[in-house]
Amino acid sequence: MARLGRSTWAFGERQVGVVATSTVAGTLEAQGPLSDAFDLRLDDDRAGQDTWERAEQAMFRRAAEIACEKAATHPSDLDLVIGADLNAQLTSFYMGLRPLARPMLGVYSACASICEALAVAGLAVATGFADVVLVGTSSHTSTAERQFRYPTEYGVQRPPTAQRTVTGAGTAILARGRGKWQITHATIGEIADFGVRSPWEMGAAMAPAACDTLRQHLADTGRSLGDYDLVVTGDLGRVGLDILRHLLVEQGVASAPVAEERVQDCGAMIYDENQPEVFSGGSGAACSTLVTFGHLFREMERGHIHRLLVCATGALLSQVSAQQGDTIPSISHAIAFERGD
Amino acid sequence: MARLGRSTWAFGERQVGVVATSTVAGTLEAQGPLSDAFDLRLDDDRAGQDTWERAEQAMFRRAAEIACEKAATHPSDLDLVIGADLNAQLTSFYMGLRPLARPMLGVYSACASICEALAVAGLAVATGFADVVLVGTSSHTSTAERQFRYPTEYGVQRPPTAQRTVTGAGTAILARGRGKWQITHATIGEIADFGVRSPWEMGAAMAPAACDTLRQHLADTGRSLGDYDLVVTGDLGRVGLDILRHLLVEQGVASAPVAEERVQDCGAMIYDENQPEVFSGGSGAACSTLVTFGHLFREMERGHIHRLLVCATGALLSQVSAQQGDTIPSISHAIAFERGD
Known part of the structure; x- marks a missing residue:
């Protein structure tokens, strides 16, 4: 367990385990080539909510619930919740996972956020400052497009280099010394x-x-x-x-x-x-x-x-x-x- | 060095030191009662830049430079830079401190961010995963008002419970086992x-x-x-x-x-x-x-x-x-x- 070189943290063998993961996929993602790898496949990107933002929060929350179920972990056993999303001021993370009622750390490095969250969580788990941590991220094409470019409803024409923001959420539960x-x-x-x-x-x-x-x-x-x-x-x-x-x-x-x-x-x-x-x-x-x-x-x-x-x-x-x-x-x-x- | 109770990290005696701090204050802050406590007092909230956002980035960058000078630390000696601001997608932090050219972790918990950054930095320093870390935050009344409420230029009337977003930036350099x-x-x-x-x-x-x-x-x-x-x-x-x-x-x-x-x-x-x-x-x-x-x-x-x-x-x-x-x-x-x- 040490820092290596300029910027790598080595957590050691079997110190930071991933006990369970969860994935909630939007409609287009659920129709894609990895469809059967996802825990939950939505047929409505609104997820039964009245706004796109609340839909994204609901997906994030559902993903956290699924991970807890798979890990047989009650939210009250989580020492820490670390995550991110692309909405201004991380509202999907904070509002979506608010019902967990646990200590929360929001991080942000855009679409690199899941690795940032895993790094900080890994540090806390490897050093014994946390035993069980939930990490996750979400994004939604209809919330992100209006954050970064134009609302989807405008129908702006895109060049072939454009990418589609993935709709969905995923979480993982990290625990000290155990996990597949x-x-x-x-x-x-x-x-x-x-x-x-x-x-x-x-x-x-x-x-x-x-x-x-x-x-x-x-x-x-x-x-x-x-x-x-x-x-x-x-x-x-x-x-x-x-x-x-x-x-x-x-x-x-x-x-x-x-x-x-x-x-x-x-x-x-x-x-x-x-x-x-x-x-x-x-x-x-x-x-x-x-x-x-x-x-x-x-x-x-x-x-x-x-x-x-x-x-x-x-x-x-x-x-x-x-x-x-x-x-x-x-x-x-x-x-x-x-x-x- | 241990976790205490539900959510406190105890870093131990003299493990995580603060070697130097820096503060850059906007005009109204520089005219306030704590004026002489700040390292740099601006007489122009534009800080010589052409947009409010670039002004905030310039303040953040200047604050980091001052802290490095006071700590006699070259930016290349920083193992990690951790920080936040209130702009959507942390642009003041990432764009402002980009010239440091060091590993960066953006965090976000709105105006609680400086304590989140200090917590994560403290964890890295206390456990030896980093020796020297720069942490900081910035905010600017003219960038924040249009992020969260209305652009200042609208002249919206505010109730007496309203607060004024502080214009300025501050950073601190944390180091293992030393500091005032x-x-x-x-x-x-x-x-x-x-x-x-x-x-x-x-x-x-x-x-x-x-x-x-x-x-x-x-x-x-x-x-x-x-x-x-x-x-x-x-x-x-x-x-x-x-x-x-x-x-x-x-x-x-x-x-x-x-x-x-x-x-x-x-x-x-x-x-x-x-x-x-x-x-x-x-x-x-x-x-x-x-x-x-x-x-x-x-x-x-x-x-x-x-x-x-x-x-x-x-x-x-x-x-x-x-x-x-x-x-x-x-x-x-x-x-x-x-x-x-």
């Missing part, structure tokens, strides 16, 4: 900014941040790409993933075939490219959460993946910063998972 | 919601959260109010402070004279009530930061305060939640400081 999966390392990212200004080009904005964090993680841990069965980024989409692979080859991190085989992206996995209006793929704080806690953890359980690195990626823009012509600073945090048994 | 001040405990808050819906009534919304966290802190640590020379809340303002004192007496935490003498509020301290448009007092993520890192730490240095508890208070509303008629969930996190020498 474990978190071994967290690498805290730094800002990368290559001057991209368009909120429709988030893959291009975030790819350099993912590249930096992956390189830093490998340098800090002394590992190579080959030590992981799979490295996934959060939500670069098909366009951003292509840029990342080029960067990795250019910087000597991987050969082209290795980058092609070992490096994937949750945003490129969650939809079939023939689904309507998914453009370059998925994005949003729930994107890497749904794919990791749903699909990839199942792949680990099935023995198809032993060691997994998730580099969630966040574009740190706001509607105001975009309107004021600012560039999009981006960040990526990485979490290394292994089977826990 | 130390952090001994952090208590992580839970949501309190008494059904207040008006964004002009934040003191009333947040007072129950401050009361809960203070009670929990005392229960977890086995301390009484008398063990602190001063307990300050973040930004309840005069109206909210009065409500809090009533709650403390009602719940048997303190007698009326003790509550009157020992419990104060940063929002009630930062302005003179005769200053223009301050109404019930200050609020904002920089409110408790400026008062604590400027005024109160100086009082500790002068020997007037030995033990200080800061219960920063956050109102977890957004413009959307207010417009949709939601109540205002509130939270308070507490940090216990002592002299370090």
Whole structure:
């Protein structure tokens, strides 16, 4: 249990376990290729609520309930709840999970938030400051579009580099020394900014941040790409993933075939490219959460993946910063998972 | 070094030191009663920038530079930067402190954020996962009003319970085992919601959260109010402070004279009530930061305060939640400081 190199926390073997995860998927996500990996598949993105924001809160709350059920954990046993969403001032997290009535820490690094939450939770669990922690994120296409770009109702035409914000929520329950999966390392990212200004080009904005964090993680841990069965980024989409692979080859991190085989992206996995209006793929704080806690953890359980690195990626823009012509600073945090048994 | 009770982290004696602090104050704050406690007093809330948002980012950046100068620390020596602001998607923190080029963790609990940042930083420092951490928050009346209520330019008339968002930024550098001040405990808050819906009534919304966290802190640590020379809340303002004192007496935490003498509020301290448009007092993520890192730490240095508890208070509303008629969930996190020498 120690800090490694510039920015990696090593939690040690079997210290930080993941006992249970939960995933609630929106309608388009439920119709996608990973459909059967999700615990709950909605057929209405309103989730029976009267506003999109309350729908997102309800999904987050339902995800937390499912995780508690699967872990046979009563909310009162949670020492801490850590999470995020994309709404201004984290209202989905705070309002959605308010009924848990437990100590809460809101974090924010846009769509990298799930890895930030897992890092802080891992630190608390590894050091014995918390025994059981619930972490999670949510996003919703209809709340996020009006936060960051234009309300969906405007019908603004999007370029092919655009991504669709994933609708859904996912949570995980971490516990000290037990669980089917474990978190071994967290690498805290730094800002990368290559001057991209368009909120429709988030893959291009975030790819350099993912590249930096992956390189830093490998340098800090002394590992190579080959030590992981799979490295996934959060939500670069098909366009951003292509840029990342080029960067990795250019910087000597991987050969082209290795980058092609070992490096994937949750945003490129969650939809079939023939689904309507998914453009370059998925994005949003729930994107890497749904794919990791749903699909990839199942792949680990099935023995198809032993060691997994998730580099969630966040574009740190706001509607105001975009309107004021600012560039999009981006960040990526990485979490290394292994089977826990 | 251990967890105490339900939600308090005890960092041990002289583990988490505060080496230096910095405060940058806006014009109205610089004209207030605590003026000479601030490192930099602005005479222009635009800080030479072309937008209010960039002005806030510039203040945050300047505050970080001052703290590094005072601590004789180069930004490259910072293991971690943790902070927050009130703008949607934390743009002041991420864009303002981007030039530091260090690993960053954004946190958010509205105006309780400085205590959340100190808690997470304290955890990392106490456990040796970081040696030197910069924490900070900023807020700006002209960016916050249009985030949460109406743009200042509308000239909306405010009720006397309204508070003025503090313009400024403050940071602190934490280091393991050294510093003039130390952090001994952090208590992580839970949501309190008494059904207040008006964004002009934040003191009333947040007072129950401050009361809960203070009670929990005392229960977890086995301390009484008398063990602190001063307990300050973040930004309840005069109206909210009065409500809090009533709650403390009602719940048997303190007698009326003790509550009157020992419990104060940063929002009630930062302005003179005769200053223009301050109404019930200050609020904002920089409110408790400026008062604590400027005024109160100086009082500790002068020997007037030995033990200080800061219960920063956050109102977890957004413009959307207010417009949709939601109540205002509130939270308070507490940090216990002592002299370090």
